Amino acid sequence: MKVGIKKEVDSNTVQYYESFYDVVRTPDFDEKSRLLIPNHGMNTIGCSKNKICRFCGKGEDEVNFKKIAHVFPESIGNNALASNYECDVCNQFFGNIIENDYANFFSLYHSIMQVDGKSGIPKCSFKIPCLIRTNECAKYCVDIDFKDSIPSIRKCREVNDQYIKCMNNSMTISKPVGKHCPIAVFKAIVKMAITVMPIEEIPIFSDTIKWILNPEHSNLYNNKKLLVRYKMIPGFNVTKYPHYVLFKRKKTVWDKPYMLFNLTYGCFSLFVEIPRNSDNCPNSEFINIPFPEIPFYTSTEGTWDLSKKDGDKNFKHSITLSFDNMNECTEDVEIRQEKGKKRIMFKSES
Numbered sequence: 001m002k003v004g005i006k007k008e009v010d011s012n013t014v015q016y017y018e019s020f021y022d023v024v025r026t027p028d029f030d031e032k033s034r035l036l037i038p039n040h041g042m043n044t045i046g047c048s049k050n051k052i053c054r055f056c057g058k059g060e061d062e063v064n065f066k067k068i069a070h071v072f073p074e075s076i077g078n079n080a081l082a083s084n085y086e087c088d089v090c091n092q093f094f095g096n097i098i099e100n101d102y103a104n105f106f107s108l109y110h111s112i113m114q115v116d117g118k119s120g121i122p123k124c125s126f127k128i129p130c131l132i133r134t135n136e137c138a139k140y141c142v143d144i145d146f147k148d149s150i151p152s153i154r155k156c157r158e159v160n161d162q163y164i165k166c167m168n169n170s171m172t173i174s175k176p177v178g179k180h181c182p183i184a185v186f187k188a189i190v191k192m193a194i195t196v197m198p199i200e201e202i203p204i205f206s207d208t209i210k211w212i213l214n215p216e217h218s219n220l221y222n223n224k225k226l227l228v229r230y231k232m233i234p235g236f237n238v239t240k241y242p243h244y245v246l247f248k249r250k251k252t253v254w255d256k257p258y259m260l261f262n263l264t265y266g267c268f269s270l271f272v273e274i275p276r277n278s279d280n281c282p283n284s285e286f287i288n289i290p291f292p293e294i295p296f297y298t299s300t301e302g303t304w305d306l307s308k309k310d311g312d313k314n315f316k317h318s319i320t321l322s323f324d325n326m327n328e329c330t331e332d333v334e335i336r337q338e339k340g341k342k343r344i345m346f347k348s349e350s
Contacts (some may be wrong), residue, residue, distance in 0.1 A: 002297040003235035005136040013290040020253050021260070024246035026196045036072070036080035036242045045071065046084030053087035054202055055193070055209055063087040071195045074190065075103040075110060075119035076242055076265050083195050090213070094191060097215055104178030106266075106319045112173070113266040114146065114237065121146075126175050129157055144173070151321060162316075166326070174318040182306035185215040186226040186272070193246060193261035193274050201259075202247075207277045217309050220275045224309045229271040229322035230278050231291060239265055239296060247292070257281050262292045267319065269294050314322070 026034065026045065051065045052058070069086035072078035086094075095271070103110070103122070111124035125140035142163060143154045153171075155164055165172045191212055194205060202209070211220045219226060233239060242265035249256045259274040273279075273286045 001234055001299060004238060004297060005295055006297045008296075009293050010290070012245050013293050016290050017247065017292065019250075020256050021131075021247040021249055024201070024248045024259070025198060026246075035245050036078055038079045042068070042080060042082045044082045044084055048084055051084050053090055054199070054248075055083040055090045055213060056087060058087060058089075061209075063089050072192050072242060072244070072263075073099045073102060074252050075099065075106075075115070075122075076263075077115045078242055080241070085195060093213065094188070098184040098188040098191065098212070101180040101184035104180045105182075105185045105311075106317075107178050108173065108175040108319060109266050111144065112151070112319050112321070121167065122315065124173075124175065126178070128159060128163055129326055132158065136199075142173075142175075159321065163243075169324065170320050170322045171326070172320045175314040176313070177311060177315050177317055179267075181217050182304075182308050182311055183219065183226065186306040187212045188264065189228065189261065189270060189272055190274055192244070192263065193259070193272075196244065196246060200283050205274065205276060208275055211275075219307050221279075222240070224275075224279075225305050226275065227272070227286060228304045228306055229285060229287075229291060230302055230304065231269045231271075231294070231298040233264075233267050233269065233294075233296045234299045235267075235297075239267075241265070243294075245292060255281070255285070257286050257289070260286075260289070260292075262294075264294050264296075269296075269298070 027030060032072040051060050053063065053065075056063070059245065065084065065087055067088045069083045069091045070078050071083045103264045107122055108124060109115075111122045114121050125142040125144075126142055130137075130139045130141065138154070138156065141156045141159050145152045145154075153164070153173075161244060163174050165174075190208065193214070194202070194209060197205070208220065244264070247260040247262070249258055257273040261272050261274055263270045267292075271291055273281075287303070
């Protein structure tokens with residue numbers, strides 16, 4: 001498996017997007033790079049005077065704009081781009097109603113990839129169904145921590161291969177997805193795209209914005225699914241910083257989804273169609289669109305259906321770590337990482 005930055009491109013994919021889509025500009029932001037690298041302070045899009053929230057439509061005479069409104073959630077490592085397009089009321093709503101669900105849904109990947117979020121790097125600890133659990137058991141059945149960039153994994157002996165599986169110098173960790181509403185997760189992704197759109201596109205998505213602000217989560221469509229396509233990026237901290245692109249179909253094109261959003265960070269790249277009530281393109285059109293070119297080698301590719309209000313309790317996210325050696329250890333063991341060697345520290349408890 002190839003890991004790292006990919007220099008070659010798929011000419012067919014490049015030609016497809018050149019034929020059917022334009023890259024949408026982001027207002028007041030450097031168009032040469034949508035790579036969110038923190039510099040001296042945060043870049044802010046939107047006018048600093050006469051602010052109007054592009055979600056609720058209210059201005060400074062009705063609502064406050066005192067809080068820092070991150071264009072992308074801090075949970076994905078965004079410390080580079082903020083917005084004047086979001087009032088404090090909507091900011092609070094998004095944080096409580098949809099962005100927590102997003103963070104829970106991606107918690108395994110954020111933790112293992114060491115994505116530095118609002119409260120630091122999230123811990124990866126979870127319980128599993130167990131018939132012999134007692135009050136003397138540890139707080140979590142699986143607890144994963146990092147010491148000097150080396151994963152240190154503690155697990156109960158009752159944890160079986162469906163959660164932690166070791167084979168051929170690799171370990172697959174499968175974590176039940178935290179409490180979340182799939183539709184809320186999809187809304188969080190769409191909200192990011194709405195925030196970086198040019199203002200002239202906003203009226204086209206007025207129904208979509210009302211849908212995002214509705215706390216009663218339901219599918220915007222009557223006969224389409226809310227799909228997120230993804231590609232996994234092997235390696236550790238390969239992407240380094242979040243990167244995004246908005247694609248809008250050309251004016252001469254009518255049989256393709258109107259607008260597409262691609263977000264790459266951590267260990268994956270996400271790809272969605274921005275929904276509109278008036279869209280008639282079936283899901284098959286989106287599924288058949290080539291995944292946008294990203295400058296990294298990828299491994300797994302798949303699709304999540306986030307059309308339901310309630311998440312599947314049996315649904316797990318998985319990630320595989322490769323290593324040169326694995327040492328059984330105690331909590332107070334001193335860890336030394338040899339140059340060029342990958343090591344996992346493993347502790348199993350009764």
